[in-house]
Amino acid sequence: MEVIIRFGLRTITRFDFKLRFAAVLLQILLILLWFEAATGKLRERNDLQWESRGRGSSENIVSHSCIHDQIVEERRRPGRKLGEPTLSSPTGTPSCNPHGDPPIYGDCWYNCTLDDISGEDKRRRLRKALGQTADWFKRALAVEPVRGNLRLSGYSACGQDGGVQLPREYVEDGVAGADLVLLVTTRPTTGNTLAWAVACERDQWGRAIAGHVNVAPRHLTAEAETLLSATLIHEVMHVLGFDPHAFAHFRDERKRRRSQVTVQTMDEKLGRMVTRVVLPHVVMHSRHHYGAFSENFTGLELEDGGGRGTSGSHWEKRLLMNEIMTGSVDTRSVVSKMTLALLEDSGWYQANYSMADRLDWGRNQGTDFVTSPCNLWKGAYHCNATNLSGCTYNREAEGYCPIINYSGDLPQWARYFPQANKGGQSSLADYCTYFVAYSDGSCTDTNSARAPDRMLGEVRGSNSRCMASSLVRTGFVRGSVTQGNGCYQHRCVNNSLEVAVDGIWKVCPKSGGPVQFPGFNGELICPAYHELCSTGTVSMSGQCPNSCNFNGDCVNGKCHCFLGFHGHDCSKSEFYDPYWFYYLVMYKIKHGSCPSNCNERGKCLPNGVCECENSRTGIDCSTAVCDEQCSLHGGVCDNGVCEFRCSDYAGYTCQNSSTLLSSLSVCKDVLERELSGQHCAPSEASILQQLEEVVVMPNYHRLFPSGARKLFNNVFGSSYCDAAAKRLACWVK
Template sequence: MLLKLDSLNFQLCYVCNSTGHNCRALPRQLRVEDDAPTDIDGNSINDGTDVPATQEEEEDFQGVEDTDFVLYVSAVETERCRRGQTVAYASHCQQESALDRPVAGHANFCPGELSTKYRDLPSVLSTVKHEMLHALGFSVSLFAFYRDENGEPLTERRPDTGNPPMDEELQIHKWSDRVVKNITRKNWMIRGGYMERTFHMIVTPRVVKEVRDHFNCSELEGAELEDQGGDGTALTHWEKRIFENEAMTGTHTQNSVFSRITFALMEDTGWYRANYDHATPLDWGRGLGCKFSMVSCKQWLNTQRFRRKNPAPFCERIKGNPLRTECSPRRNAVVLCNLVRHDTILPRAYQHFDTLPNVAPGEEAHYGGSVSLADYCPYLQEFTWRHKSVLIRGSRCSYEENTPKTDVNFALENYGAHSKCFDHSERVWEQKSCRQIREWQHWGSGCYKYKCESGRLHIVVGNYTYTCFHASQVLQIRIIKRGWLHKGGVVCPPCRELCGEEFASRNEYCKGGEEPLPPNLYPNDVLTCSAVSLTSPAILIATILVLILSVIQK
């Protein structure tokens, strides 16, 4: 619904400081719509003098008929846009008097940070939804106004104003511990020992149920709120460390989803009913238990290392050159461990390693994940390939446009709707022609089409279908394409991991291990070169140099 903005749509105007606090009514003679002086961002300028509103100013206007919520949208490069890497921001403008529900809000999208590329459309749409949810209720400035199922306030009201009490330091209304509770962890494991940490958690009934179900942890007190990022991020988003790609965390890093946990929060405001059929599954941390959801990432890494288990979604491989990629836990993308060296020593609470391979003692305090909001916990993250700052492609398997161009598709990857990520064998993939040998300096995993047929998982590489007979089987690939011999290996995951549900829907099942089919079923191409090609001194020298450089870089 599009509205023509005129004075009949507005009641009192308010002026707030740059953080959205210290709001006060703006006298009619200084209102923006009356051509009051404004700064470069369109903010009203006055001398700070409060002039009481007159009866005429407070009279009710006709408003907007048959409308539950009005969102005013702008795309202005404001001072807040220029601060950090802000993509957008939003807030509610007005609440109705009976149940405190927001009835108007404003969202501004920073033009300089918004991508117009088609591949980024899901990210942009996610940003729009994210900001709308802030205006509708997911906001630290609205927690104190939440209500229970019977419409009763979850936070006591002052008898003189009918509003919750004010926190003078934060300049927001104080909430009760029926909404947000401080939870202290006394033995929070960090480098060299333990410390005590206190977290803010949403503890409303539906949220508590959803987070306990999600993590499979009946002891979890609630859903943790972000404690970093300053005003506008802290306390008004989910904690990045524990909810990584949930869309209501404080920064977009990969494949944002609006989960049942966010739906539950919106319903726990007391203002909405959620249709959970529209929620998207959140894979991050699902089913990992209390030993994941109630401890530090260092403790989780230590536990998994001791149990000789995969530490995903966290990781401990330092990002370096050559790049060693992996698969995301659900095999939806090629990912990298974002563990990097920081120039400065990380704060004590964010130091997660006592030792690291090839890192000098004492230097471990410099190492952590690249995302600060995730408490510098290193985790497996999707990424993009760029050339001279220009985006070439992403690493999500389902996007066909992420398939590498033919001349650089050394591992014969194929991205698309029915593709998943598969690990490569330990040996680096090789491309060989009669004139050159290439050993690519990044490998580890790739995206390929797959099929679930005849009780088996089948992986398609270079238009050939390879059959997996057991987990960890290495499919030896040796295919000539456009004059290049591609040599490498693809590792089979367990059949049930990718085909279990599909087979079950057809009353089929994954077969047990059997003898593989004869090797000659698959191509075993041999590169045939002329004697001139093989004996050319220049070609021999180039080949030797490439191999020497590969050894040096290893």
């Protein structure tokens, strides 16, 4: 099954949705097209029903392991393998089918089973999940609208394993009402990888405008529906920009390439090299999440474990745990403000931060939590003995401390015990040891948890939390364990935390501590008030006034305002002051209140925003745009200069012109005269030939129409324009 999704702008009856952030408008249009393998024909389906579904739990599939970097870096080997079976599916669709023809991946044949074939129930399940994914993104992000149709070059077969050829009409006419085209396939994967995704075409500013998403049919089960929705959000995030290959194209307010997205440094505390994202909004939201207002916090770490499928393209799991952009996704995954901030810092999107979920892991733990090794963490974030139980970090469950004796020694920086092979269960989380919930230990979920122990005064339910306790009814004993944990009701009233045992409520000490109850021996240890009741940032050293109004970075109590804002709390705009608007309008128009007065390349609007002329862009109109032909030939614009990078296209390499001649017809004449030129091309000759037909010829006819060819060649007797048009169409570098 091949599906095409268009994230778009145009208003239609059933899927119309508008999000306005200042002057930015985003609408999303969903259209699914089925690719009929036998004919290669695209047929539109109009009977799709989208449904909303809340998050739940998955029994059989507990997580998805992302292999994004591995997909981006893989290359198909050229040529036909000795003894290779004939494939009935067309080039670029290595899916399992009922005829039993095995698809080929790299050097291997894949052994298909019934689970690897997409039946109607799996298609329906995928359509539902895609609808949920599109609905989430249309509310979470806004993008600068494409002017007219979205033009795709078709320069590459989009994606991996042969990719998916872009429909001819998308290349020739463009896509109406769209900002992003996603081509979705259902091809088998190995291991517990549910899906993967890669961007395969970018506009002149480096923003992805086409991507390939693959979902494994064997994971399209009823039990995995919730996990599927989370996984699709994760993978589409990679397409949109959470990808080291995309970092090189990130833009600042002027639409210039950002000078720094990440910084790699040797961290003496952690004892190893780390890579941190140092983008302004990522750093700002990270500070407020962790309460890390010290100058020692400089950026948010990227994952360095998991191999090339995970390292560098996800958040460090040690620091963000169940955040959706860590290297593994499960049904508890949440989208944090830091992930939305990274996409906003790309310069391509505006984020709606109200769509972020609450991330509990590391919240208000301070700078040391982010900058110190995890064996120095405190409370439920650290444990060191397998025979002790405790409460999980968010107090929603009773847990245990999983410590594993590995067959080999752990890295030097991960040796938290005297034994070099001893450590926590997750390599992605740097082998840290922390309390993990028992399968039946939930305090909040009465369906999956064991029955509460009435002798200990326990109650399970939505308002129950895990607390340390030695309580036992008078006349009974707890057995061998005198101090343990239990699930007890709590509530937050009148700026106080209260807990209940046997229906009797008592007020806890503000900073936490023991309370006793009639009819019970022992005591219950209350958590601190802020652990269960505070919704805002806990008062911590180094905080800034009004949190700098989220218009600047807070370091050691001082606001460092972003471009366009000033004041001790970054509350004042340099370009717009609503209180003095009426009196300042004429002054602004006369003297110029926009950044650099728009560099005389645009019109300064009364609200302090530059309306740039067509050839300029950026917050101050200082950046030159490139001709449309730049992006149509796979180029990316850098202040008016079109750059060409083959590394931006998965499965493509820059090849010398002389090596391509035997596979070409139209461009052969051009390349024979330009043997020093280079092409960004796939290794398969068949795809290269398709590119000539689908891309080169339409571009050639557009550059040099037949009437003009006849006039210039017959009347003037010159083929100069013809050669020049072919050279542009073939995009010789």
